[in-house]
Amino acid sequence: MQTGSNSTARWKASDTRHHLHPFTDYKALAEEGGSRIITHAEGVHLTDSEGHRILDAMAGLWCVNVGYGRRELAQAAFDQMQELPYYNTFFKTATPPSIELAERLTALAPEGLNHVFFGSSGSEANDTIVRMVRHYWALEGKPEKQVFISREHAYHGSTMASASLGGQAAMHGQGGLPLPGFEHVMPPYWFDYGDTLSPEAFGEAAARAVEDKILAIGPEKVAAFIGEPIQGAGGVIIPPESYWPEVARICRQYDVLLIVDEVITGFGRTGHWFASEHYGLKPDIMPLAKGITSGYLPLSAVMVGDRVADTLVREGGEFFHGFTYSGHPVCCAVALANLDIIKREGLIEKVQNETGPYLAERLRDLSDHSIVGEVRSLGLVGAVELCADKANRTHFDPVGKAGVICRDHCIGSGVVLRAVRDAMVISPPLIFEKAHIDEAVETLRRSLDLTAQDMG
């Protein structure tokens, strides 16, 4: 493909004229002269149309777990496309890759998650869950159990139902969201909500907020609680260790299903196959996407526990739900090859024993910086919280400005990090080496210095 200044100018102009991007301010993008065009990637590096080589410390959108340029995944797709490029899984048909992947996923997932419903995205997975859970409670003779409880700053997708599950105020400000039947509670975000409590005491308080909400709605009306083990797109909010055991206990006490959204945290990100292992969680339902194919093809999976699946099977009656691409054979074949790579290369052990602890150590070094209020990480996902006043955990005004400035300095220096409000977020490919972590953290430190100057 032709690259260089001519094609870059043409692409930028055409992109701005015709292409409406996700989560983008179209006016601002046009004024800035268009997008950065990524033309190639290999390992942990991106190349743009102007020839810049950029370290991708975000694994695309938290998804390219095995890194770029894996011929093995391309081969798996090529072979499957020749054998059977498409067939659906409706109407009592299946394909070998969809069957094999369902079996592999149930073997990897936390205990009891023995059934899989496939989709193409995390949003579809969470929409599926809303319909499946309400259907389940109806079959159980409790059709009034309809309400989903989630957290502020949660991200569960962009469709009407998954955005309602999410707790993103900006998203709720458009399109009449959240839909009725979706309630939100305080997240376990000590830096912002913890006030004078210790993190552990705050974790318990945040769990109590779930219980208070269940009681306010009435347990007989609450279908499920949904949470990301670590709230990724909300700013890598890592709950105090006291939080999850208490939330799980509360869900059991009030017969509320526990849905653990592992779309980001699955497939090695936290140094486990799933973060549920770290927190000792036994979800009733667990949506997966992103790292399932390392982003090479779109695929998601709803892992469904025996409790829900047994009722669906026992009671019978059609579940009127599904997607043309549910269980797409090529996507499933690529997922199987991707799981092989994660296992064969010991990527989970590498994150747990080597790069995860090293990232934590290097991020800790940034704690002394004048505008760093907190650093947090688990495995290869972390955040550096920028603030105006460290002692009081006071944000810059307006919130978000320092984050964008810092992010732009990072990418200007050849490293992709993301800013969520004023949290600088890192979530690199699991093949990141210590030297890549050094490069990312050192670039971030220089960018923090520049941001501190810019913020005056």
Ligand code: PLP
């Ligand atoms: N759930 C979580 C936790 C996510 O982070 C995301 C996307 O970032 C989604 C669901 C939605 O996934 P998708 O963008 O594939 O629809």
